[in-house]
Amino acid sequence: MDVSESIPLANSKPAARSWRLWVDGCGGFLILSGDRWTIGGAGPAGNSDVQVHSDLPRIAGTLSRRDDGYFWEIADATRPAELVLSGRPLSIPGSASLIFRHPSPLSHSAVLTLKPPHRFDGHVDGVILAAETLLMGSAADCHINVAHLGSEKVVMTRRGDRWMGKVVGETELSELTVGQRMEVGTVEMTLEKA
Template identity: 40%
Template sequence: MKADATASNSSTATRWRLWVDGCGGFLILTGDCWTLGAAVPGGVADVGIRADVARHAGRIERVDSDYFWRNNEADDLSDTGRSQSILISPKQPLPVAGSATIRLRRPSTLSRTGVLILDPPHRFDGHVDAVIFAGDTILVGPSSDHHVVTSSFPDRAVLAYRDGGWQAKPLSQPGGKPGKSGPTFVELELGRRIQIQSLAMTLERA
């Protein structure tokens, strides 16, 4: 599907930072269109990168479950005078000018959520390790098919955006057994450390 089908030209992302003990920090963005650019004083990009990229490098658009890159550079304009949308492949870095290597992960086919990662030595702004483009859910767990990989902890959890806030619940009962009755969601109150089995996390506004 082409990115022009539904994606907007402007960003309407809402921002949070999720800190997971022993795993790092993650910028969570909602919406379906996010701008990307250099992390500079007064910068307005949704995703700021501490690297030699343009202040307004381009934007990432999500249409259904696909992600597209649209460059802001003038030499990437099509015959219509608009920049061309490029389908983002998880096997290839984003075609962003500069030395930064930026990749998009889609770890679970069951979720529209994508994870933007940046190869060292470059870093995201805000001291976060990755950027999560939140879809329906965010999966937290020890293996690579999770959006937040917690290799030091065995338990798994799911985060969902409900009624204007984030909620979380474990995906298994203590001892690793699947929950028959179903664990219940708990609210992730801003600034409050929440313990979900072996996982401890804190959510704040970004």
């Protein structure tokens, strides 16, 4: 039996909540919580969770996190949801190439990036599908690549609607105040509601 057929897509989990994270020297990221997100074209009538400036329909499909995997289902629903592999593009209609990455087996969070010339709405460089933690650093297992960190890593964790951050190896978490520029280790960032 196909794994994607054994787990229904419909669920009663809350809708995604979103933030924008601006990391100095690195870029901007849309952070989405939840376990199910719609992906579609950007525009005045666009209402998908992840909006792409391209030839995508308003709702191209749904990406969902179930157990230890991510599944993609095209909006026309003529075929079952497919397991998404890290480093591979989603099979979306149109010319955009949306790359999925699940960089760390220690976190259920994943990252979506686009190949140029397409871009995400909101002037962000990537979309983070946030679970319990995010990792920033220069290593391949990080959700946000901050090249100037060297061997230092910063972890962000969510507690309800609050985000906390610390340098890996330290014990004290600092709350990231929405709308205020913060410094965690040598990383300067601003978190805002999207």
